[in-house]
Amino acid sequence: MVLDVWKKIKKKQFTPMYVLYGTEDFLINETKQLLINYALSEEEIEFNLSSYDLEETPIEVAIEDAETFPFVGERRLIFLNNPTFLTGEKSKSKIEHNLNKLEAYLKEPAPYSIIVFSGAYEKLDERKKLTKELKRQGTVVEAKKLNEQELILWVKERVAINGVEIDDEAVHQLLTLSGTNLLMLTTEVDKLALYANGGKKIDVNMVEKLVSRSLEQNIFSLVDKIVQRKIEDAFRIYYDLLKRNEEPLKILAILAGQFRLIYQVKELARKGYGQQQIAGFVKVHPFRVKLAAGQARLFKDEELARIMNMLADADYLAKTGGMNKEMILEMFLFRLQGEN
Template structure:
């Protein structure tokens, strides 16, 4: 099956599109591609329209879709928030003539690209209209990408930038930049420019050029302590202080990482797979994979002791006693001691 973005770039347009899901970057990227490839700059003033269906009846938008384009061969009409495709229709503030929409879908205007933007995790598959829309529209389900999907998406993005990316480089890019698609796109585009001559993004390029997120620095900090590289852990911590990161925020992220490690270990013991854990904890599967790797380095006793230490550090942080940066230093020393004692 040809990806939707490739069809759009090749100007293989459909009269109706349905973009739904909670990964807004994918939806916005597809919208941008449609605008860029379907209309010229001059045509946008006359042939681009947008409606919020929480405020405007769908029949008003359909009238616009049925009106011939002015000074161009096609129109592009965006319809945001079609709540009537979900099970939440009771919350609607506007009465929509859905019969009119059903009729339009059966015979859409050939000169108009009608694009429904549904920023909802799920649509109501029981509804006749939803079934009809999915059958007759070009559909993009913009969901959070799993590890395999994320890697494929990054490879496709690199290919569109006329470069390849090594598998090891992919792993390092996700580990350093995280799983936010906007951040990953920015980093990949930067790497693609750098690698344009060699036509291949390597692990060394990723390490040299990729900006790290605070969350990834915290993951690395914890990982350095766990693997006995305490000096490197303190170097990361002091670098964060130099960047004016608040100690209370650093402690909160360290606590969040250990909480994820603890929960991943518990749920794995109960027989949950990594995808199930990710869904249950509402975090990206790649984060669960990394946490699972770290969890194997800890005993239950160690994790219980660490969680107690974090609670004590948080209490100290919120009192007016010891200097906040020193509280985290003390925590890191105690953490090292616990790991050595039980190691």
Template sequence: MFDIWKQIKGQRFAPVYLIYGTEPYLINETKQLLIEHSLNEDELDFNLASYDLEETPIETALEDAETLPFMGERRLILLQNPVFLTAEKPKSKVEHNVAKLEAYLKEPSPYSIVVFSGAYEKLDERKKITKQLKKTAAIVEAKKLGENELKTWIRERAALNGVQIDEEAVELMLALAGTNLFMLTSEIDKISLYADDEKRIDQKMVEKLVARSLEQNIFALVDKIVHRKIDEALRIFYDLLKQNEEPIKILAVITGQFRLIYQVKELARKGYGQNQMAGQLKIHPFRVKLAAGQAQLFDDQELSAIMSQLADADYQMKTGGMNKTMLIEMFLFKLSALK
């Protein structure tokens, strides 16, 4: 993928691209790079065209691709939702002349870049047109990245910005910013500017500069709790209140994290691996890894007591039984007293 991006930035273009998968960032970023590097700004109105293939027949789009560019070297044709490459049933009644596409792929226009993109987990490899397109096109498989792939992503994104990132900083970046590629990219690009003089991102820079989401702050809060660091946990909680986060929302995310710890502990007892747990719980494997580490610090009796306390605090908040801030403070103090 990064090789294809480097080629695009170097203005070495393939005549046809195929971008598919369930990671929207990779799809959007590849298309944006093609727009930025294949056309000048004053050419966009004339030489950029976009078609939704759930609304437009493929032959209409290909006619555009075979049209000479106006005041420029090339045309860029973006074709979204090529459902005929999958086993899915079309949502619309648009009929596509696939034979026209087969003929085009044998001899693509030398002055056009045609880009097929779709949020499909997989294509129908049994279809002749799918086989032909995958053989002809430059392919970007926009799949969700695993933990090791995310670490590679962070390192390579930093390298694209001309900086190196320490391994400890990579680990901390994932823990603080999460696994969302839009957020990770934003944070890496921001820190790369800060590190421009040294050309190196270290752990201290990440700790200082990465913006925490509510969920990541809650994870840090829970992490302090499980290690019985009540003063630091309260400090994070009060910082969240200063950021105008509602106590009921904070409690909901704390509850979600402890529910995850409980679920991971149960699945581990049944012999599930981390990837199996991620599939069962429909979350990223990295979150399972973090929760598994926390689960080791609680026995079953403690987790049952914690879930009961959280349920009671939730009830008290929703019925107005006690001050909301005080309810979370009481929960933290009770939790710190366990063991």
């Protein structure tokens, strides 16, 4: 798990090679930054940090750099980006790499250099000799979406870095309000930690007070009010979104998407699918599936079917221009109110 790798880096327990791959760019960039912070001092960065794009530079040039003794300090840090030869993908680059040179280096890596291969690839080609050797010699980090428990650990780790603590209820509310985007979460965690600086513990009240809501999270709250049959509160959230100049059609699209997710989660759960399986099937984060599952339990099948039909009617009106766009959603909420 990426958090375990981060802990070792912070303890300066480095390996000669790292392979960072996956679709979660934030985790790749965060790992790179940690390596820079802990492997090199500020004075060493200018002399001992190198970065190569392997779609533009032959591997042998980077290997020569790794074999060059550091001019200042005790180690070199070398980033090798886009190592397509570690995957099953075909490179669009015309650069030819002397992979024999890399294989020879892997057998006897320079003790004063850390090489980091990095690419936004979904998977590596495990059949390749180079991939197998890198896994044996170094550390492989798959930067994938964190599951709920990993997200909770990540938030607590991030808070601890800032020298404060956060309770479990506050973590859950933070994820509910901010979503699972790590870049957005980082901004919110750092803001909370700054506010709590001086011995305070981050609690749920602090999260409610300080955390910014994205459009998606505001619409999640709107859906939640509908679930609780608090239609007047739903109206209040909708009007607040309009005051912020949010586009009514965009609100409608996200609202429909949330109810579609609730419907899908309810159906798949009925068929015996687990949270992780459902997340993979509908291609959303497992934490969103968990929240949708909680909402789904409060709807009967026929209620959900009616709401889906009402949203389809609203979408038709919006696309045919039959009514003022702001009124389309108002009519949807009025119809809901009439059914409660």
